[in-house]
Amino acid sequence: MRSRSTPSVSLLEYQRRIDQAIRFILARIDQPISLDEVAEAACFSKFHFHRLFTALMNEPPGEYIMRKRLERAAIRLVYADTPVSTLAGDYGYSSVAAFSKAFRQWFGGPPTAIKAIRGRLESEKGKLQTRYGKTLVADELFGAAAGAGNPARRESIRRRVILRRLKEFELHYLPSARGYEVGGIWETWATLREQACAVAPEADCDWFALSHDHPGLTPPDRCRYDACVALPKKARAALPLPRLAVPGGDVAVYQVAGPEASILPQYLDFYTHWMPHSGFEPADYPLIEHYLPGCRPGHIRVQLWVKVQPMRMAPGRVS
Structure with a gap:
């Protein structure tokens, strides 16, 4: 007889594979994408992938792309x-x-x-x-x-932005079941901290998040947020969570702090006042948030790590 827990274990495995499909898509969003390739990346039969993706994401893979x-x-x-x-x-x-x-x-x-x-x-x-x-x-x-x-506001923000070269590094991640909803994010962090601190001292953990979507452009129920931790090498195999490799490249680092409701306006300040005048454009990668000591409900301290690339120009501007 099957255990009562078997369906939930299966569902978690399906969700993990769909997450693999999404990461495959986003890594190639500016390239031709074959749904057969996406199905293979998710370890699903191409005959079942479309149905399973649609059921779990509530939109067909072609529309998602x-x-x-x-x-x-x-x-x-x-x-x-x-x-x-x-x-x-x-x-x-x-x-x-x-x-x-x-x-x-x-x-x-x-x-x-x-x-x-x-x-x-x-x-x-x-x-x-x-x-x-x-x-x-x-x-x-x-x-x-x-x-x-x-100009004064723009110059103030410009002085706070640091450009740095990021080396590839590995994270364990735990998706928020309720996207960007604040309560759901804190619940996700509580679970991640409990699991991570069971395999490594908290002082040896480095905390990150990946915010995959812009809340001004993406429907709330489609926004995806991953709480993440970078562990010391000796502890990585002990944490039973999926891993991802954050690719290296140029990042613009911008530090913000304050209550949860103040964070998005500070992010928009960076994008509105710095990005258009920087000579860079945002790369096709989720926003990386590096959480600093002292974070707690009601007060956030975080560095934005925005992957950037030199502005690509085209002959003439057609609109």
């Missing part, structure tokens, strides 16, 4: 002013017209409109709103002080 490409394109458009022609090519569209049509169908307005939001995006309803009830709002994209024309 399209959504993530459009969200990444919007981030580069909003914060780096990347030419639309560059975005169209980078995310696999045959022309600017095809990219602009897909962008309008999803967000409810053309690429040029997202930079001109004042309040809410005034346009026809796209799939983001009709299917998920998510409306684009200026304060969620640019922060309350959207004034990118504030």
